[in-house]
Amino acid sequence: MIEIKDLVKVYETKKGRVTGVDQVSLKVEKGEIFGIVGYSGAGKSSLIRCLNLLETPTSGEIKIDGLSLTSLGKKELRQARLKIGMIFQHFHLVSSKTVYENIAFALKAAHKTKSEIDARVKELLDMVGLTDKRDVYPSQLSGGQKQRVGIARALANNPSVLLCDEATSALDPSTTKSILSLLKKINKELGLTIVLITHEMEVVKDICDRMAVMQDGKVIEEGKVYDLFSNPQQPLTKDFINSILQFELPEKLLKERNGKIIKIYFQGSIAEESVISDVFQQFKVKGNILHGKIEYIQETPLGIFVMELTGSPLEIERAIHYITDRTRNLEVIRDAA
Amino acid sequence: MQLDSLLSILPELNKAFFETIYMVGISIVIAIVVGLPTGVLLFVTDKGLFMENTAFKNIVGFIVNMVRSIPFIILLIALLPLANLITGTTIGPTAASVSLSVAAIPFFARMVEQSLREIDKGVIEAAVAVGASPWMIIKDVLVPEAKPGIVQGITITVISLVAYSAMAGIVGGGGVGDLAIRFGYYRYDNTVMFTTVIILICLVQIFQFAGDRIARLVDKR
Numbered sequence: 312m313i314e315i316k317d318l319v320k321v322y323e324t325k326k327g328r329v330t331g332v333d334q335v336s337l338k339v340e341k342g343e344i345f346g347i348v349g350y351s352g353a354g355k356s357s358l359i360r361c362l363n364l365l366e367t368p369t370s371g372e373i374k375i376d377g378l379s380l381t382s383l384g385k386k387e388l389r390q391a392r393l394k395i396g397m398i399f400q401h402f403h404l405v406s407s408k409t410v411y412e413n414i415a416f417a418l419k420a421a422h423k424t425k426s427e428i429d430a431r432v433k434e435l436l437d438m439v440g441l442t443d444k445r446d447v448y449p450s451q452l453s454g455g456q457k458q459r460v461g462i463a464r465a466l467a468n469n470p471s472v473l474l475c476d477e478a479t480s481a482l483d484p485s486t487t488k489s490i491l492s493l494l495k496k497i498n499k500e501l502g503l504t505i506v507l508i509t510h511e512m513e514v515v516k517d518i519c520d521r522m523a524v525m526q527d528g529k530v531i532e533e534g535k536v537y538d539l540f541s542n543p544q545q546p547l548t549k550d551f552i553n554s555i556l557q558f559e560l561p562e563k564l565l566k567e568r569n570g571k572i573i574k575i576y577f578q579g580s581i582a583e584e585s586v587i588s589d590v591f592q593q594f595k596v597k598g599n600i601l602h603g604k605i606e607y608i609q610e611t612p613l614g615i616f617v618m619e620l621t622g623s624p625l626e627i628e629r630a631i632h633y634i635t636d637r638t639r640n641l642e643v644i645r646d647a648a
Numbered sequence: 649m650q651l652d653s654l655l656s657i658l659p660e661l662n663k664a665f666f667e668t669i670y671m672v673g674i675s676i677v678i679a680i681v682v683g684l685p686t687g688v689l690l691f692v693t694d695k696g697l698f699m700e701n702t703a704f705k706n707i708v709g710f711i712v713n714m715v716r717s718i719p720f721i722i723l724l725i726a727l728l729p730l731a732n733l734i735t736g737t738t739i740g741p742t743a744a745s746v747s748l749s750v751a752a753i754p755f756f757a758r759m760v761e762q763s764l765r766e767i768d769k770g771v772i773e774a775a776v777a778v779g780a781s782p783w784m785i786i787k788d789v790l791v792p793e794a795k796p797g798i799v800q801g802i803t804i805t806v807i808s809l810v811a812y813s814a815m816a817g818i819v820g821g822g823g824v825g826d827l828a829i830r831f832g833y834y835r836y837d838n839t840v841m842f843t844t845v846i847i848l849i850c851l852v853q854i855f856q857f858a859g860d861r862i863a864r865l866v867d868k869r
Contacts, residue, residue, distance in 0.1 A: 363777055392779035403774035407792040407868045416788055420780040448868045464778065 312504050313339040313362065313472060318371035320357050320528075331357035332368070333528035339521075341471075344498055344505040346515040346536070348551055349525035355508040358525070359474050362506065363395045364388060376471055393421050396465030400477035402457040404449040410436070410460050411445045417467035435463040439493065455486035462493065466503075473497070475507035479514055487511075491518050512555040516540070516608055524548045537608050541578045542640060556615060560602060560644075570621035571647040572601070573631065576640035577614035586637050587616075594630040596622035617644065654839050657831060665847065667741045667822035672809045674745040679752035679805055684798070686712070686753065687760025688786055696769075698776050698785060712754040720751055720812050724819060731819075744821030748812055756805045763797020764790055796867040803859025807852050814848075824848055 320332040332354045339345045349355045360366040362373060364380055373380045380391055404413050411432055418428045436442045439459040449457055458478060465473055475494070479487040495518045498505055509515065515522050515536055523533040524547055532545045540556075543549045553559070558574070565572070577586070582605060591598060602617040620627050624647070635641045690708055693701040715723070724747040728738045731746040771793065775785045791798070814825020824844050832841020 365773055365777060389779045389781060392777060395777075397774070397777040399770060399774060401768075401770055403768065403770040405771055405775075405789050405793060407795060407866075408788075416775070416780065416784075417778045419788070420778050420784060450869055461774075464774075468779070 312341040312376065313337075313345075313506065314372075314374040315358075315362070316372040316374075318358070318361060318373065319369045320354075320361055320366060321369045330354075330528050332361065335371075335525075335528075335530050337523060337530060337533065339504060339506055341504055342498070342502045343520040344494070344507070344518050346519035346522040347506070347508045347525055347530075348510060348512065348515055348522060349508075349547075350510060353525040354528035355525045356476060357528075359476050359506060359508045362472075362474055363392055363397055365397075389420075393417075393468040394470045395472045395474065396468075396470040397474040397476065398458065398461040398465050398478045400480045402449070402454075402461045402481075404457055404460055404464075406449050409446050409448055410441060410452070413449070413460055414463045414467055417464045421468045431467060432463075435467060438466075438497075439463045453486075454482050455490060458482065458486075458490050459493070462490075462497070466497065466501075469501075471504060473503050473505045475505060475509075477509055478507065480509065480511065487514070488517075494518060512551050516555060516606070520609070524551065537578075537611055537613065540606070540608055541576050541613050556604060556606065558602060558604075558615065558617065560617060564601065565645065568599075568601070568619050569647060570599070570619040571627055571631075572617065572619050572644040573634075574615065574617050574642040574644055575634060575638055576642075577605075577612070577616075577638055578640065579611055579613075581638055582612040582614040584637070586634060587618075589637075590630050590633060593633065594622070595626045596620050596630045621647075651839075653837055654843060657827070657840055660827060660831075661824075661844070661847075664822055664824045664827040664844075667826075668810065668813055668824045668851070671741045671745050671748055671813045671816060671821060671823060672806060674742075675748035675752050675809050676802065676806050678745075678749040679756040679809075680802065682749075683753045683756035683805075684760055684791075686757035688764065688790060690757060690761045691764040691790070692782065692786065697772070699782055712757055715750065715754045716758070720747075721815055721818065723747055723751055724815060728819065739820035741816065741821050741823065744813070744816035744819055744823075747819075748809055748816065751812060752805055752809055755808065756801055759801030759804060760794070760798055763794040763801060766797060767793045796863045796869075799859060799863040799866060803856060803863070806855050806859070810848065810852055810855070824851075 315335055315337045318332050318335045322329045322331055335358060347355045347358065357366055361368045368381060375395060378391060380388065383391060414432045414435055415428045418431055436445060439462055441456060441459050444452065444456065479490050482490060491514060494505060497503055519536045521534065522536050522539055523530045524545065526547050532539065532548045539548060540552055543552050587598065599619040600616055601619055605612050605614040620630060631641060686708065690705060692699040693705040695702065727747045727750055731743040732738050734746055735742045737743050767790065772785065772789060775789045813823045814829065816823055817826030817829055824847055828841055828844035831837050832844060
């Protein structure tokens with residue numbers, strides 16, 4: 312669906328050349344929601360803006376639906392952009408035009424007739440739930456409503472791809488939820504491929520199928536959201552995941568404990584098994600849960616527990632061996648004091 | 649006595665008033681017709697915009713600056729051959745309108761460029777991302793978004809034209825300002841001078857008031 316090959320974007324600034332995107336290659340499948348996370352300055356914004364050539368890549372290739380955008384002329388590129396919707400952090404609506412006119416603009420760009428525009432705008436307003444705001448100016452709308460207009464405008468010409476540039480970063484948490492569920496609904500009903508960039512892991516956790524983590528212009532880790540959450544490899548990915556799972560143990564607590572402290576990940580169906588109670592029945596160890604949480608990532612549970620094990624070293628070893636065997640994911644945070 | 653002198657020039661004053669309106673009217677129309685597209689072009693050919701063209705921008709920018717740097721009184725005289733070519737005469741308000749227009753075009757073009765610069769770049773980008781043509785972006789995004797600023801620009805240009813038109817007397821352009829100079833200043837007739845100046849003040853106040861009102865009316869932000 313979307314193929315990014317060896318994409319490089321270099322900016323010429325007063326301080327010299329800055330590489331925004333550094334040799335990025337990614338593939339996004341049809342109908343999936345793909346999230347790109349990274350701190351600001353990681354290059355994710357440059358990357359997504361290269362996807363519809365708002366930024367001209369320095370080198371590399373971008374293919375959408377088999378069409379190589381980087382080789383198109385101006386007119387063909389405009390034609391291609393009709394099929395690539397984009398929404399923005401600050402909505403970017405035309406303030407001197409009503410909701411209707413803002414959406415109609417996209418349809419005019421596709422040379423639709425007046426009656427076609429009327430019918431389509433009605434459909435779109437219905438889809439985003441703003442039928443009653445048809446003739447209102449953007450200044451009279453809330454942030455969430457503005458983003459809905461942005462979404463309607465982006466979807467006007469039935470695009471195959473929707474690019475979301477920090478689309479929920481300027482919204483409050485409950486509005487974010489409602490916009491995300493709208494995106495999810497659109498993705499399911501229209502089979503639309505969505506690429507989004509964000510610094511909020513919540514967003515990725517809630518709606519993305521796959522994700523990539525960017526740092527210094529490079530993609531450092533990529534995979535299914537669930538896999539990255541349950542088994543992150545890179546320190547930055549771990550950072551991001553910790554930011555949402557919040558598994559920091561207080562120093563004081565660690566000092567007071569003298570048993571072995573382990574962290575166990577229960578993935579998928581294992582989360583529903585009785586691993587812990589089996590351990591206590593089979594081995595002479597005592598367990599003490601210090602921290603724990605079960606997250607549901609796209610309806611698949613991911614359980615994470617931090618436990619202190621006490622007992623004879625041999626029994627503890629055997630218990631750890633047993634848990635590792637069953638969960639395949641155990642991390643010793645600290646050995647017994 | 650003083651009232652007499654005022655009464656005696658009343659027909660002249662009436663004529664001068666309409667001459668001023670005539671010159672300013674013609675010049676502002678031409679300034680808008682030529683200056684608006686020029687201002688838009690200066691903006692859209694800027695670096696990073698959808699019709700980026702540095703060479704074009706530099707050339708047009710240079711011409712605009714050049715015309716703007718010439719003192720109006722010199723421009724007025726220097727453009728007499730052009731006025732003759734266009735209007736067939738070098739005297740009278742119509743001839744003076746040629747120089748006034750030439751002075752107003754670059755002035756207004758810069759005003760337009762300035763008000764376009766105040767548009768959020770993201771809004772323009774969103775229009776590009778939608779696949780709109782440059783003409784559509786100009787017509788449906790840039791001009792509507794900058795409309796309050798453009799209206800303010802028209803107001804300021806009109807007021808400058810009123811002031812410039814006072815010099816039109818040099819080429820027999822007439823107008824209220826010319827009357828103030830001829831009767832009031834040269835003949836030491838204070839009554840006429842004050843009267844004409846008060847008329848000019850009122851004129852400027854009315855233009856500014858109307859301009860502000862319209863600018864507010866078209867502002868949807």
